[in-house]
Amino acid sequence: MARHLAFRLLQGALLLLIMSVLVYGLMGLMPGDPIELMAAGSPSMTPEDVARLKAVYGVDQPLLTRYGHWLASALSGDLGYSRLSARPVAETLAGPLGRSAGLMAGSLTLALLLALPAGVWAALRQGRFADHALNLAAFAAISLPVFWLGLLLIILFAVTLSWFPASGVETVGGSSGLLDHLWHMVLPVSALALASFGHYLRYMRSAMIAALRENWIRTARAKGLSTFQVVLRHSLRNALIPVTTVLALDVGALFSGVLVTETVFAYPGMGKLIFDAVMGNDYNLALAALLLATGLTLLGSLLADILQSLLDPRVKFG
Amino acid sequence: MSRLLRQPAAILGIILLLLLGLGALLAGPVEGWLGADSESLDLMSMLLPPSLSHPLGTDELGRDMLARLLRGGQVSLLVGLLTAAAAAVLGTLVGLTAGLRGGWADALLMRLTDGVIALPLLPLLIVLGALDPAKLGLPPDWFRSESAGLIRIVIIIALVGWTTVARLVRAATRSLMQQDFIRAAQALGVPPGRMMLRHLLPNVATPIIVATSLSVGNIILLESALSFLGLGVQPPMASWGNMLTGALQQLFTAPMLAVWPGSLIFLTVLSFNLLGDGLQEALDPRGQ
Numbered sequence: 270m271a272r273h274l275a276f277r278l279l280q281g282a283l284l285l286l287i288m289s290v291l292v293y294g295l296m297g298l299m300p301g302d303p304i305e306l307m308a309a310g311s312p313s314m315t316p317e318d319v320a321r322l323k324a325v326y327g328v329d330q331p332l333l334t335r336y337g338h339w340l341a342s343a344l345s346g347d348l349g350y351s352r353l354s355a356r357p358v359a360e361t362l363a364g365p366l367g368r369s370a371g372l373m374a375g376s377l378t379l380a381l382l383l384a385l386p387a388g389v390w391a392a393l394r395q396g397r398f399a400d401h402a403l404n405l406a407a408f409a410a411i412s413l414p415v416f417w418l419g420l421l422l423i424i425l426f427a428v429t430l431s432w433f434p435a436s437g438v439e440t441v442g443g444s445s446g447l448l449d450h451l452w453h454m455v456l457p458v459s460a461l462a463l464a465s466f467g468h469y470l471r472y473m474r475s476a477m478i479a480a481l482r483e484n485w486i487r488t489a490r491a492k493g494l495s496t497f498q499v500v501l502r503h504s505l506r507n508a509l510i511p512v513t514t515v516l517a518l519d520v521g522a523l524f525s526g527v528l529v530t531e532t533v534f535a536y537p538g539m540g541k542l543i544f545d546a547v548m549g550n551d552y553n554l555a556l557a558a559l560l561l562a563t564g565l566t567l568l569g570s571l572l573a574d575i576l577q578s579l580l581d582p583r584v585k586f587g
Numbered sequence: 588m589s590r591l592l593r594q595p596a597a598i599l600g601i602i603l604l605l606l607l608g609l610g611a612l613l614a615g616p617v618e619g620w621l622g623a624d625s626e627s628l629d630l631m632s633m634l635l636p637p638s639l640s641h642p643l644g645t646d647e648l649g650r651d652m653l654a655r656l657l658r659g660g661q662v663s664l665l666v667g668l669l670t671a672a673a674a675a676v677l678g679t680l681v682g683l684t685a686g687l688r689g690g691w692a693d694a695l696l697m698r699l700t701d702g703v704i705a706l707p708l709l710p711l712l713i714v715l716g717a718l719d720p721a722k723l724g725l726p727p728d729w730f731r732s733e734s735a736g737l738i739r740i741v742i743i744i745a746l747v748g749w750t751t752v753a754r755l756v757r758a759a760t761r762s763l764m765q766q767d768f769i770r771a772a773q774a775l776g777v778p779p780g781r782m783m784l785r786h787l788l789p790n791v792a793t794p795i796i797v798a799t800s801l802s803v804g805n806i807i808l809l810e811s812a813l814s815f816l817g818l819g820v821q822p823p824m825a826s827w828g829n830m831l832t833g834a835l836q837q838l839f840t841a842p843m844l845a846v847w848p849g850s851l852i853f854l855t856v857l858s859f860n861l862l863g864d865g866l867q868e869a870l871d872p873r874g875q
Contacts, residue, residue, distance in 0.1 A: 284702050284705060287702065288706065292714060295714050295715070295718065296714075298718045298719055299717055299718060299719055408596075408857065408860060408861065408864075409853075409857060411860060412804060412808075412853055412856040412857035412860050413853055413856075414808055414811055414812065414815075414849060414852050414853065414856070416812060416815055416831065417831060417845070417848075417849030417852060417853070420831065420834065420835065420838065420845045420849065421845070421846075421849070423838055424838060424842040424845065424846075428838060428839055428842060435838070521705070521706075521707050521708060522708070524707055524709075524710075525707065525708050525709035525710075528709050528710065528713075529709065529812050529815065529816065532815070532816060533835065543710050543713060544713060544816065547713055547714055547717050548717060555714075558710075559707070559710050559711070559714065562707040562710045563705070563706060563707055565707070566705055566706065566707050567705050570705060
């Protein structure tokens with residue numbers, strides 16, 4: 270177990286390293302050049318000034334040398350300065366990361382609260398009307414573009430009914446308490462939850478159907494246990510094992526969803542940050558944010574492995 | 588085929604796709620009939636309600652909504668199908684090579700596949716979408732043309748979308764390699780290229796077809812998300828995704844601008860998913 274864990278961590282670190290080389294190389298291929306942007310901003314700059322600036326920022330060095338410098342300081346915990354916010358990268362990342370994590374946690378909870386009971390219900394009614402109806406709903410949810418769902422929610426609940434705010438994290442100039450923040454999260458969280466609901470329902474349904482086919486279920490029924498006991502104590506607990514795994518593997522997809530949703534709701538999270546950083550030639554910030562996103566996804570798949578071996582003693586980790 | 592046509596959901600998908608395809612084909616004639624093309628601005632007739640000359644009204648720049656929706660359909664269907672095909676070819680090549688060679692080539696290609704799967708898709712696509720083609724050394728006249736814009740999207744989505752097919756093909760090839768007819772072919776000294784084309788490919792076609800048809804919907808979703816963010820299909824060329832970008836600014840004044848393109852993305856993706864699911868059921872009943 271420990272050996273396998275070490276191997277997986279090593280593999281993850283290697284992937285992060287490759288990703289950092291890749292993204293670092295790609296960043297140089299973006300339109301625009303931060304030094305030239307600065308030069309264009311102040312007309313009094315002479316070509317000598319520009320050359321000196323380039324030397325200060327190290328951009329006159331070859332790509333590999335620059336990458337080496339970045340890697341060395343990143344490994345010692347210094348991610349550099351963000352050009353756009355003029356603050357250290359780690360400081361710039363903290364707020365947006367927290368807000369995105371809030372959206373992810375909220376939508377995951379809501380989606381599971383809806384999808385797990387619905388999936389169990391569909392499995393118990395397999396082939397009947399409720400199953401077909403839920404299956405159709407799941408298909409519809411899978412096919413919905415999450416950003417359009419966000420737009421529709423804004424039209425319905427912010428424009429027409431004015432129940433919820435259409436954008437932002439807090440009321441400008443008004444009370445900015447916890448309740449106000451939660452109030453602003455309702456629409457984005459609902460859009461995200463509805464969009465992932467379909468996948469989760471389908472996972473839960475098929476896992477539950479598989480679990481209900483097992484021999485021990487027949488034994489439990491034969492012992493005279495009530496349907497309630499059979500479903501909750503015996504099949505649901507087993508069905509949740511594959512579902513947990515798939516959920517952990519889905520972290521990356523959830524993150525991608527958060528990214529677009531934030532754009533629709535003008536929510537200043539990681540999505541907006543990555544987008545602005547890439548577009549604004551903020552190399553340090555974009556690099557750190559992308560590596561953070563990759564790290565999160567890798568952590569999810571590692572978690573999936575560990576959870577599976579913890580929940581199901583038959584599966585050996587490794 | 589008959590097993591596919593026995594499923595009402597799959598039939599619904601096929602009918603919807605035929606209608607959407609017909610709409611895309613009719614984009615040109617409809618523009619002629621309306622006397623307005625999808626890209627010409629008319630600032631005197633911004634945000635008009637539906638009328639005889641503009642059956643679905645006009646957008647925030649006075650362009651005919653119906654013409655833009657049909658043109659956007661052409662783009663979405665074209666990008667979806669081309670990308671799915673490109674990803675399938677790439678994935679099949681990787682999967683066949685890994686399965687046929689085995690050993691270190693297999694290990695290397697599969698670790699690569701795992702690596703790509705582990706990447707956060709959308710952030711990576713944002714980086715790839717923001718690349719400046721001039722700095723890649725491509726000739727400027729070429730990348731400014733409309734077809735180059737579409738090819739760019741096809742390439743960047745295909746670069747991350749080949750993994751499912753690769754894994755399925757590799758698994759199927761590994762099990763085929765144990766079978767007598769392949770061993771016989773190997774003993775006869777059939778060269779690798781011929782082995783892939785004549786002996787392996789026909790036998791791994793089913794998973795390729797199913798995975799590819801299921802991927803088209805996802806690709807259209809990705810394309811529309813990228814275009815919505817401004818990194819996919821570039822205006823003035825219409826795509827359902829970038830039409831929604833314009834609509835976002837007009838939500839309070841003209842909500843219908845957001846309703847139409849989104850509904851069409853939804854219907855298209857739904858149809859491809861229904862068709863893919865039906866194909867899976869028809870071709871591979873155990874796969875469920």
